Amino acid sequence: MKKIYNNQKSLKSLHTEIESALQVIEQKYLLPKKESTASVESKEFSLLERCEKLSKINKKDVLRTVHHFACSGGTLISKCISSLPNVYLLSEVHPYTKLHFNESGAEYSPTDITRLCHYANVPNINSLSETILRNNIVTVSDHINALGGELVIRDHSHADFCVGDNSSNSCSILNILSDDFEIKKIATVRHPVDSYLSLIKNNWVHFSPPTFNEYCTRLLYFLKNFEMSxxxxxEDFVDNPKAQMELISTALDIKYDENFSTTFNIHNVTGDSGRKGSKIQVRERLGLSSSLKDEVSKSRAFEEVANMMSYSF
Known part of the structure; x- marks a missing residue:
């Protein structure tokens, strides 16, 4: 009998503590300025109903983001993600980059408000670009959520880390959108020798100095924005695409469908610069000069990347 009494007393004490905590939170978040705590109690909400209501306060929508360097297999993986059920992937999003601008003059781009603002020399363009991007992504996210879909943003990481004399330390997309969304993110990486060779082939070395060691240094800045998980x-993806895509689907909290491997190639995704094909398979390494081999062997930054990602050379 004493044990039952003590349990009842403990439950009553717990109820009182929860009630007190709810009153404090409700006063801060739910009550109009002139409404009293007593008026909330008079509504006779159960503790469970009130906790449920409070749990929805400031709850952010989920946004999925995918990050990678150019020429690292990111387009293939993005196509595969696009093939999953109800997924809508916006490819190569970035607020500031002007890599796509025609330097010889203004181009016809009636739907690109940010670019038109650049052409018009609008002041404080970077701040404005952030606001435009944030508002656009919120609007698209709301629209896709209402349709029961999942929005995925493919970040144009190249613009942050591989352009100019200095690399960024962080992803602009994450900095801009993290206040509005709960971000679920992944990064993909390819052996630096292979991605660097492809970068040279495509004439996309936009950083200075244009060395392999500088490339790996910037890759390290990029990778430090992510947990190893x-x-x-x-390489793991092309070796076992279905197992890796299932892991990626879980990480992004989207539904996995093994049929992605037969439908991925019908999706239009920007940045499709690699060796085309309807099969997911390993590609042979491009030719490596003796001078680059020497540069690789002497690169401290590559050594750090190799140790982090279990790459060899």
Whole structure:
């Protein structure tokens, strides 16, 4: 009998503590300025109903983001993600980059408000670009959520980390959108020798100095934005695409469908610069000069990347 009494007393004490905590939170978040705590109690909400209501306060929508360097297999993986059920992927999103601008003059781009603002020399363009991007993504996210879909943003990481004399330390997309969304993110990486060779082939070395060691240094800045559990290797993906895509689907909290491997190639995704094909398979390494071999062997930054990602050379 004493044990039952003590349990009842403990439950009553717990109820009182929860009630007190709810009153404090409700006063801060739910009550109009002139409404009293007593008026909330008079509504006779159960503790469970009130806790449920409070749990929805400031709850952010989920946004999925995918990050990778150029020429690292990111387009293939993005196509595969696009093939999953009810997924809508916006490809190569970035607020500031002007890599796509025609330097010889203004181009016809009636739907690109940010670019038109650049052409018009609108002041404080970077701040405005952030606001435009944030508002656009919120609007698209709301629209896709209402349709029961899942929005995925493919970040144009190249613009942050591989352009100019200095690399960024962080992803602009994450900095801009993290206040509005709960971000679920992944990064994909390819052996730096292979991605660097492809970068040279495509004439996309936009950083200075244009060395392999500088490339790996910037890759390190990029990778430090992610937990190891958020990073996926391109080589693992092409070796076992279904197993890796299932892991990626879980990480992004989207539904997995093994049929992606037969439908991925019908999706239009920007940045499709690699060796085309309807099969997911390993590609042979491009030719490596003796001078680059020497540069690789002497690169401290590559050594750090190799140790982090279990790459060899």
């Amino acid at each position: 958020e990073i996926y290797k391109y």
